Amino acid sequence: MTIPQMFTVVLGGLVCLASICGFWSKRTRRFRALVWLGLGLAMVYVGFRPHIIEYLGEDGTELRLRLVVALLSFIMLSVTLEAIRVSRMQERYAFLWLATGMLLFLGALSPLLAIWGPRLTGMSYGAIVMVVLFSFIIFVLFHVSVTISRLEANVAELVRSLALADERIRKLQCASEIRVHGKQGDQQQNAVTPEESAQS
Amino acid sequence: MGYCSFSDMQLPDKTIFLIPVHNEEANIEPLLAEIRALYGSVPVCFINDFSRDRTCRVLRRNHCVYLDLSNNLGVGGAMQAGFRYAFEQGYDYVIRVDGDGQHPPSECVVLVERMMVGDVDMVVGSRFLGSGDYRSTWYRQAGIFWLAWTLSKVCRRTITDPTSGFQMVNRAVIGYFAHQYPVDYPEPEALALLSRQGYRFCEVGVSFRARRMGRSSIRQWGTIYYLFKVGIALLVDRCRAVDPRYDRSCAEEWV
Incomplete structure (x- = not known):
């Protein structure tokens, strides 16, 4: 696992955590919390499986x-x-x-x-x-x-x-x-x- | 009817002078004095179209009746305010004179004379039918010629001076103009609208004077915009259906 990958995973995890905490303490609305959670999960996923980006690049x-x-x-x-x-x-x-x-x-x-x-x-x-x-x-x-x-x-x-x-x-x-x-x-x-x- | 011979310059009852002014502080007092000298205490209403000079102060000092527009609406918007005032106050005739002193009040007699003959709703003073030799720049002459030609075609009659603002209208047209009047550079389009709605108008020859002070609101590029705007407006008005609310036959109830 390279450093950029680790960085992306950690950042995605933080985003997920922040969105959940925000929703839990009722400072964020449901919709926004969901969007941020999705974004964080996507970052974590990309960090673990970076070949998705390569696939996108290959596809034209x-x-x-x-x-x-x-x-x-x-x-x-x-x-x-x-x-x-x-x-x-x-x-x-x-x-x-x-x-x-x-x-x-x-x-x-x-x-x-x-x-x-x-x-x-x-x-x-x-x-x-x-x-x-x-x-x-x-x-x-x-x-x-x-x-x-x-x-x-x-x-x-x-x-x-x-x-x-x-x-x-x-x-x-x-x-x-x-x-x-x-x-x-x-x-x-x-x-x-x-x-x-x-x-x- | 309080209308007598013309020797003592009597106007018909319930006549009001409407004078749109825009930055005309120097022209108001001479014009007012001239009207007072000729016609005595005839009602005069100035429409101050958001002047940037001391026009408003001059009007107040002379105890004039005036409408003070809080934005610049252009001659058309200002005149519509004036027509609405005349309509609401129940005047039967409006004589429009420009605030720059180009229209000599003594010539109003010609308009009144023609109006009193009857069979017209609006009399326009034309500077090209009159004896006075009117000179202007060549592009303005060309523009006026072109407009006159187009308007004559649109109205199916000869019109010599489509841009003249020296007019007298009766109650029917006051009512119409109070509700509907073109926005900027209104005179040619107003004629086309009148002819479309079935009102009758005619031209009489009057002599104009040169401006006393200040300068015309229509300058060189303005002439081109004027032609463009009025050309479009004439074309569109021709295609528009006659507005049944303001037809000549409906105007009888305002009279």
């Missing part, structure tokens, strides 16, 4: 590419779901993200899609991933433009309402000032006249 680029795409799309999916969960993102804006993430994730995992996709379209797997991602970016930008236009119209409407309300307040203020001053004048006049009448 496509499998590794699929693994990378699966990992990235999984991160994309989980980040999107997390954003929805803590209500930072509305579902309709998340739709495109989820759809693309699911497509890439399933395409990377299922052998059927990964084999038939290239055969049907005549492109390699990597090219298909690029096409999907690129059209996703175009769609997202389009969606953002539409949304910005709508928001801008809403803001303009709000500004107009605000300006009209502001003008109304100014008018009311002016009218009330006139009324108050007018009343004071009346009161003074009224105050004078009874005294005068009393004196007389």
Whole structure:
């Protein structure tokens, strides 16, 4: 057993231990603890049986590419779901993200899609991933433009309402000032006249 | 009807001047004085489109009625605010005059005269029908010519000055514009919309003046954007269905 192997095994064991401890003391949620546990176990396994990496290397680029795409799309999916969960993102804006993430994730995992996709379209797997991602970016930008236009119209409407309300307040203020001053004048006049009448 | 002869410059009852201003501190007082001298105490409403100079202070000092927009909405957004004000306050006619002093208030008489003849909802003052010789840069002239040609085709009638903001509209159009008005560079698109919704308008010749102070909000690159934006808008409006809520026949209930 070489030193890097030992290091990987020890590190994986520590990760497993930390995830279990975190879950036990209820500081980590179940899902995260499971993910970390899986990662730790995988590290331990790779440390003991490093030929898996060699096998992946022998198999050529496509499998590794699929693994990378699966990992990235999984991160994309989980980040999107997390954003929805803590209500930072509305579902309709998340739709495109989820759809693309699911497509890439399933395409990377299922052998059927990964084999038939290239055969049907005549492109390699990597090219298909690029096409999907690129059209996703175009769609997202389009969606953002539409949304910005709508928001801008809403803001303009709000500004107009605000300006009209502001003008109304100014008018009311002016009218009330006139009324108050007018009343004071009346009161003074009224105050004078009874005294005068009393004196007389 | 409080509408008399034109010799003493009387305007019809319930007429309001709407004046969009953006950084026009030097032009407001002369313009206001001119209107007051000609038409007495006719209501005037300024729309201050988020000016960065002392426009707001000048308006307050002169005890003007004004709408103070808290963001820059452009002429279209500002004018829509003005039209909404006129609509809510129950005015029958709006005369729009630009705040830069290009539109001489004395020429309003021509617009009023045409409006009083009836059979139109909007009168536009055209600087190319009038006697005044209006000069501008060549690219702006070309742009106006192109727009006039396109708009004439879209509206199926001759329009000589599509970018003129010197207009008088009646209650029906006030109601329509209060609910729907194009965003930036609104004048050509507004004409197309009116013709699409079945409102009637016509042009009369007026003479414009040169700007007193400041500079036009539309500069060289702005002209290109203007043509692009308005061209697209005209095309799209033409393809859009007539909005039944704001049709000319529905406008009768606002009157």
